[in-house]
Every structure is written in C-alpha cells, then in structure tokens.
Amino acid sequence: MTAPLMSLVWTDHVTGRQGFLVVDRLVRGVASGGLRMRAGCTLQEVAALARGMTMKEALHYDPEGRYIPLGGAKGGIDCDPRDPEAYGLLVRYLRAMRPYIESFWTTGEDLGLTQDLVDRAAAEAGLASCVQAVYPLLDDERAARKRLADAFAVEVDGIGLDELAGGCGVAESVLAALDRASVPYPGTRVAVQGLGTMGGATARFLARAGLSVVAVADVKGTVANPAGLDVEALLAARDAYGTVDRSALRPGDRELPGDAWLSAGAEVLVPAAVSYAIDTANQERITARWIVEAANLPVRPEAEELLAARGVTVLPDVVVNSGTNAWWWWTLFGDIGPDAAEAFAHIRRSMRALIDLMLARVEADGTTPRTAAHALVTDRLPVIADRFGWYR
Structure with a gap:
C-alpha cells in the first residue's frame, strides 16, 4: 500500500x-471525500478512510460516463458533534482548510455532520x-x-433525496446478495x-x-421487535442525530442494551454508525449470514477473518x-437529473452491477468480498492513472 499524497494535522488555536x-x-x-466529526478521531483513521475513497471512486469508473471518478481524500475533527464548541470548531477547521477546498479537496457530510451544517x-468560513x-x-x-441544488431540494416522503441516495445503494447491495443466494425478501430479518x-x-x-427490520440501535440503546418494527414511525421520531424518541x-x-442489535436474530446486520463497531470479542455473538457495511470501517480486520471462518459474509x-x-457526481456532471426516480434507478443499476461483479469474483477466486473488491480496484486504478496521470 502506497503512502498518501498528502497528510496534515491541524490544531485549533482556541480549543487545542x-x-x-x-x-x-x-x-x-x-x-473527493467527506468530513467527519467524532470524539477520538485520529489521523490513522482518516488516512484509512481516504484510501477507501480512492477505492470507491475507482469502482465507479465508467469510461463512457460524464462523471470521471476523482481521487480519494478525507477530513476529520476530533470532537463530539454534540459538544457546545463543535460548530465554532468546524468553522475554524474549514477556514484553515480553505486553500485546499478551493484548490483540490471536495468534501461534504460524513459521520457526525449533516450536509446542511457543513454548508x-x-x-461562514468564506x-x-x-x-x-x-x-x-x-x-x-x-x-x-x-442541477445539484435542485436535487438537494427533492424530498421523498419527508426525507431529502440526498439523505436517501446512500441508503438506496446499501439496500440494493443487500437485495443483490439475497438474490444471488436465492433467499426471498419476505421473512428475511434485518438489524440496523x-x-x-x-x-x-x-x-x-x-x-x-419486504424485509423485516427487527432491531435498530441508536445512542440510547436498541429498539427491537421480533415481529418487525414500524420503520416509518421510527424515522419520523428521530432527532437530527438519528436518536429515536422512545415515546x-x-x-x-x-x-x-445498545449492543443488542448484534444478536437480534437477524439474517442481515447493517452497521451504519461508527467505525470499528464489530471486534474480535463481540463478533462471537453474531449469528447473521450477512454483514453489510453501511458505515465506514465498522468491522475490524481481525474480526472479519473470524467471521469469514464461521461462514459470515x-x-x-x-x-x-x-x-x-x-450520486453527487452523477448529478453534478449530468449523468442523471434532479429526479428521485431517475436517481434511484441509476443507483440500483450501478450498485447491483458492482455487487454482482464482486461476488462473481469471490466465487471464481475463492476469496472474500473485500479481497475481491480490492482486486477490482487494483485492475481499475492503473487504467485511470494511464488516462489522467497521478496528479493532474
């Protein structure tokens, strides 16, 4: 693995x-790469996420598309987003990073931050x-x-299209895996x-x-119902941080308890919150057949090895x-318009093709999905570099 092109640490003069x-x-x-804010965020974590962004961009390379994948980057701030000092810290960070954002780093929401807040x-940072x-x-x-502004203004049943795009891709990944395994949607249980x-x-x-969401976890704990939760009611009862009003x-x-989602009796687990949520100790509690990583880096590598040995994908x-x-880039570059139906169709088609390609390589090479995904990236990065170079 090569070293990143650039790595820097910034210290806030107000809070330290x-x-x-x-x-x-x-x-x-x-x-391209988002900006996250969480207590305990480290340079090593951000570097891993930046490498992941390089991979995500490469996986969506389509030589016929208007959107040509960018390089990978990531920003991070070591602060709890609920801290009273968080917003001022965010403004000062963006002001310090302004030369890079103006020149070569495109960013947006990530863990702990919403797009509205970043914007x-x-x-305010100029x-x-x-x-x-x-x-x-x-x-x-x-x-x-x-076109992008119009897309951000689109709402579907009370939720913005920009918030739904990523989840559409995650859900399609789940459905593609179920289809390849000939598992029907009704009766398949999910914990998020x-x-x-x-x-x-x-x-x-x-x-x-048609799947049954039987457990969801937030900072207050896990809400579970073996018969299935009313997802729409829970979504309507969320606050800005994704915490559900228990009333x-x-x-x-x-x-x-907060970690009960791990053993919620589901076939599919979707870690969609923090990094490193599944480790070598708590992976023993998992009985699901699939873990679908909606968050960045939610499964530690050592835990993934143990899970693979137990037949968990x-x-x-x-x-x-x-x-x-x-979705951001497809919209901005004009591959799709500011329309929810068009966006969802494009996301589903692209994500299903990627999942199928990855799982076909798993079957052909006898390897894990992550190794197969890395192999696809290894194939595509030289093609992108030959066409565009490393820095220009």
Whole structure:
C-alpha cells in the first residue's frame, strides 16, 4: 500500500483540539471525500478512510460516463458533534482548510455532520461551496450547480433525496446478495446499527422491499421487535442525530442494551454508525449470514477473518456505501437529473452491477468480498492513472 499524497494535522488555536486532512490521490487535480466529526478521531483513521475513497471512486469508473471518478481524500475533527464548541470548531477547521477546498479537496457530510451544517459552516468560513474545486472540470458550471441544488431540494416522503441516495445503494447491495443466494425478501430479518442518514434510509428501502427490520440501535440503546418494527414511525421520531424518541414506540417494541442489535436474530446486520463497531470479542455473538457495511470501517480486520471462518459474509464498505458519493457526481456532471426516480434507478443499476461483479469474483477466486473488491480496484486504478496521470 502506497503512502498518501498528502497528510496534515491541524490544531485549533482556541480549543487545542485537532483536525486532519489526508489526500490519498488526485485525479484531474481533484480528490473527493467527506468530513467527519467524532470524539477520538485520529489521523490513522482518516488516512484509512481516504484510501477507501480512492477505492470507491475507482469502482465507479465508467469510461463512457460524464462523471470521471476523482481521487480519494478525507477530513476529520476530533470532537463530539454534540459538544457546545463543535460548530465554532468546524468553522475554524474549514477556514484553515480553505486553500485546499478551493484548490483540490471536495468534501461534504460524513459521520457526525449533516450536509446542511457543513454548508452553513463553509459559508461562514468564506467558501463558495464545499465542492468548488470540481467546478473547473464541469462543461457548464452554472447548469451543473443548479442541477445539484435542485436535487438537494427533492424530498421523498419527508426525507431529502440526498439523505436517501446512500441508503438506496446499501439496500440494493443487500437485495443483490439475497438474490444471488436465492433467499426471498419476505421473512428475511434485518438489524440496523444507527438510524441517521445512512441507516435510516437503508431501513426504509429494505422495509419497503419486504424485509423485516427487527432491531435498530441508536445512542440510547436498541429498539427491537421480533415481529418487525414500524420503520416509518421510527424515522419520523428521530432527532437530527438519528436518536429515536422512545415515546413513539409501540406496545410490542422492546428497549434493549445498545449492543443488542448484534444478536437480534437477524439474517442481515447493517452497521451504519461508527467505525470499528464489530471486534474480535463481540463478533462471537453474531449469528447473521450477512454483514453489510453501511458505515465506514465498522468491522475490524481481525474480526472479519473470524467471521469469514464461521461462514459470515461481510459486504465491504468500499462497495456498499459508495452510492452517496457517486450520486453527487452523477448529478453534478449530468449523468442523471434532479429526479428521485431517475436517481434511484441509476443507483440500483450501478450498485447491483458492482455487487454482482464482486461476488462473481469471490466465487471464481475463492476469496472474500473485500479481497475481491480490492482486486477490482487494483485492475481499475492503473487504467485511470494511464488516462489522467497521478496528479493532474
């Protein structure tokens, strides 16, 4: 594994807290990757996420598409997003990173931050947009920016299209895996850790596809119902951080400890919250057949080895949760318009093709899905580098 192109640590002059930026690679002079905020965030974590973004971009390379994948990058801030100092810290971080955002780093929401919050802080920091570095690559910047703004204004049953795009991709990954295994949707049970942007949207799409969401976890604990939860009611009862108001629970819903989702009696687990949620100790409690990584880095490598030995398939984050990032660029570059039906159809088609390609390689090579995904990236990165170079 090669070292990242650029890695920096920033120290806030007001609070002493640290922030990080890692640019793994540039393509056409630009790198893409979100900004996360969480207590305990480290440079090593951000570097791994930046490498993951390089992989996600490469996996969506289509030489015929208007969207040409960018390089990979990631930002991180070591702070609890609920801390009273968090917003001011975010503004100062973006102000410090302004030269990079204006020149080559396109960013957006990630763990702990919403897009609305990032946009508001970016404006306060003096930025025109958190994706302005990509504007020189657009054929018609004004039309492209309007298209993306229009897409962000679209709502589907009370939830913004931008929040639903990633979950649509995660759900389609689940459905593709079930289809390859000839497992019917009705009767298949799902447990989701995290009911924020990614977890909430994933739960909605899976429930509407006929699966039974039997457990969801948030910072207050796990809500479970073996007969199936009312996903729409839980989504309506969330706060901005994905925490469910317990007064909205039905009589059959049970409140359990926070880690109860791991052993909730589900065939599919969707970790959609924090990194490193599944380790060598708690993986022993998992009886699911599939773990579908909606979050970034939710399964530790050592745990994944133990799970694979037990016959549990982990569908990796670099494929599963890549739909959000791709949707931004498909929209901005004009591969799709600001329309929910068109967006969902494109996401489903692209994600299913990727999952099928990855699982076909698993079967052919006798390897794990993550190894197969890495092999696909290894095939595609030289093609991108030959066409565009490493830095330009």
